[in-house]
Amino acid sequence: MTEIRRPRGRPRKVKPEDAQPLLVPIGLHERASQHLRELILTGVLAPGQELVEADLSATLGVSRTPVREALKLLAVEGLVELRPNRSARVPDLQAEAITQLFEAIAGIERIAAEFAAVRITDVELAHLRALQDEMEGYYRATDLAPYFVINQQIHRLIVSASRNRPLQEAHESLYGRAELVRRRALRTPERWDESVAEHRAIFHALEARDALRAGALLCDHVGRTGTAVLNHLSAVQRSPDKACVSVR
Structure with a gap:
C-alpha cells in the first residue's frame, strides 16, 4: 500500500483502489x-x-x-x-506512386494473412467476425464514414494477428498514405459492393485456417482497391495485382 505523508500526524495509508489514475494529457x-x-x-x-x-x-x-x-x-x-x-x-496523387504503394501493402498484407491464418486466436476471430458484421451493417445503410473506420480496424487486426512485429511496423508506416486515397475508391458503388464480398471471403479463409487462400484473397483485395483508386482518378490503367506473387 502507498503511504501519503502529511505535515503533521502519522502517515495515512491509502489502499490501491483509492488511488487516482494517472492522466496523460494529449499535447x-x-x-x-x-x-x-x-x-x-x-x-x-x-x-x-x-x-x-x-x-x-x-x-x-x-x-x-x-x-x-x-x-x-x-x-x-x-x-x-x-x-x-x-x-x-498535401502530397499530389501520382499514379506511379499510388501503384507502388498498393503493391507494397498488398505484399505485406498477403504475408501477414498467411501467418494470421495459423496464429489468430479464437478471441481475435470472434472480434473479426463482429467487425465484419458491423461493417456490413454500415454498408447496407450506405454510411461510408463509419464503414471506412471499421474497414481499417479489420486490416490492422489481421496484420496484428500475424504476430510479426516487423510486418506490423512496415504496414503501419505505409498505411497512412494509403488512407489518403482508399476512401476515393469506395465512393464508386461497384467497388464498394465488391469490397464487402471480398472481406467476407477473407474472413471465411481465416476462419478455415487456410493460409494460402487467405493471403491470396487479401493481396487481391488490396490490389483491386489500388486499381479502383487509379481508375477513379482517371489515371493509368496499370494494376497493382502484380504484387500477388506467392511468397512461399
Whole structure:
C-alpha cells in the first residue's frame, strides 16, 4: 500500500483502489495533428494544397509551434510533404506512386494473412467476425464514414494477428498514405459492393485456417482497391495485382 505523508500526524495509508489514475494529457501538437489528419483524409485539404502555418494556426485555434510539430508528425505518415523554405503541402496523387504503394501493402498484407491464418486466436476471430458484421451493417445503410473506420480496424487486426512485429511496423508506416486515397475508391458503388464480398471471403479463409487462400484473397483485395483508386482518378490503367506473387 502507498503511504501519503502529511505535515503533521502519522502517515495515512491509502489502499490501491483509492488511488487516482494517472492522466496523460494529449499535447496541443497531437490534437492539431489529429484534426489535420482528418481534414486531409476527408479531402477538405485537397492533394496539392499548400498548408500555410499561419492559416492553420487560425483555423485550429493554436499557436504556430504546435502546428509546425503536427506537420512533422504527419510528414512521417506520408500525409504531408515538407519543403525547404516553402510551405508544406498535401502530397499530389501520382499514379506511379499510388501503384507502388498498393503493391507494397498488398505484399505485406498477403504475408501477414498467411501467418494470421495459423496464429489468430479464437478471441481475435470472434472480434473479426463482429467487425465484419458491423461493417456490413454500415454498408447496407450506405454510411461510408463509419464503414471506412471499421474497414481499417479489420486490416490492422489481421496484420496484428500475424504476430510479426516487423510486418506490423512496415504496414503501419505505409498505411497512412494509403488512407489518403482508399476512401476515393469506395465512393464508386461497384467497388464498394465488391469490397464487402471480398472481406467476407477473407474472413471465411481465416476462419478455415487456410493460409494460402487467405493471403491470396487479401493481396487481391488490396490490389483491386489500388486499381479502383487509379481508375477513379482517371489515371493509368496499370494494376497493382502484380504484387500477388506467392511468397512461399
